[in-house]
Amino acid sequence: xxxxxxxLPCVGVHARLGAASAAxxxxxxxxxxxxLPRTLTAETLQLAAASPDAGLIARWLGFLVGAGSLLxxxxxxxxxxxxxxxxxxxxxxxxxxxxxxTCSDAYSFRNGYPxxxxxxxxxxxxxxxxxxxxxxxxxRRLDAAFAGLALSYLAAATWALSAAxxxxxxxxxxxxxxxxxxxxxxxxxxxxxxxxxxxxxxxTATRPA
Numbered sequence: 001x002x003x004x005x006x007x008l009p010c011v012g013v014h015a016r017l018g019a020a021s022a023a024x025x026x027x028x029x030x031x032x033x034x035x036l037p038r039t040l041t042a043e044t045l046q047l048a049a050a051s052p053d054a055g056l057i058a059r060w061l062g063f064l065v066g067a068g069s070l071l072x073x074x075x076x077x078x079x080x081x082x083x084x085x086x087x088x089x090x091x092x093x094x095x096x097x098x099x100x101x102t103c104s105d106a107y108s109f110r111n112g113y114p115x116x117x118x119x120x121x122x123x124x125x126x127x128x129x130x131x132x133x134x135x136x137x138x139x140r141r142l143d144a145a146f147a148g149l150a151l152s153y154l155a156a157a158t159w160a161l162s163a164a165x166x167x168x169x170x171x172x173x174x175x176x177x178x179x180x181x182x183x184x185x186x187x188x189x190x191x192x193x194x195x196x197x198x199x200x201x202x203x204t205a206t207r208p209a
Contacts, residue, residue: 073127077134086138088198090190094132095149096183101125102153103172103179106160110169 080086108118136142191198
């Protein structure tokens with residue numbers, strides 16, 4: 001928890017500086033920035049104009065936050081692998097989390113945002129995928145149904161990253177938070193049925209999309 005609290009100021013500064021540097025970098029990014037509230041737009045442009053190194057600082061802060069995101073789900077993956085058991089986790093939770101973070105990744109990628117502005121979500125996507133595979137493996141769920149879902153996910157992700165219309169990308173981004181929240185419901189239901197906290201960390205469970 002302390003590590004997450006220390007990262008919060010970095011996230012706020014990074015978001016402001018990242019938006020400002022994107023606005024100054026290209027007309028399309030500047031147009032995207034105009035959709036933000038006027039006060040936030042003015043504030044971020046002032047931050048970028050105040051220092052010629054604002055873009056560089058924003059990028060490094062982005063990578064720093066990305067490194068910190070390794071603390072979210074990597075401990076769960078390490079524990080599952082070490083114990084050779086995923087009995088306390090629900091497979092559907094990790095499918096929904098993977099889908100949620102992929103929607104956010106696709107939105108950022110298709111809008112041409114700098115990698116440093118969404119590197120943390122990209123890392124968490126990889127983490128969620130890793131936990132998903134570990135849970136499926138140790139629960140012996142790597143079957144035909146899992147393969148079908150995996151192929152469907154890969155097809156949808158490829159479409160979202162390359163050919164999906166902007167309206168679909170925006171809808172996916174809007175649905176990302178709802179998906180991430182709903183992902184907790186199967187885990188909560190299992191914990192309640194077993195009268196056990198399960199294997200899901202209460203700290204990482206609160207991380208939004």
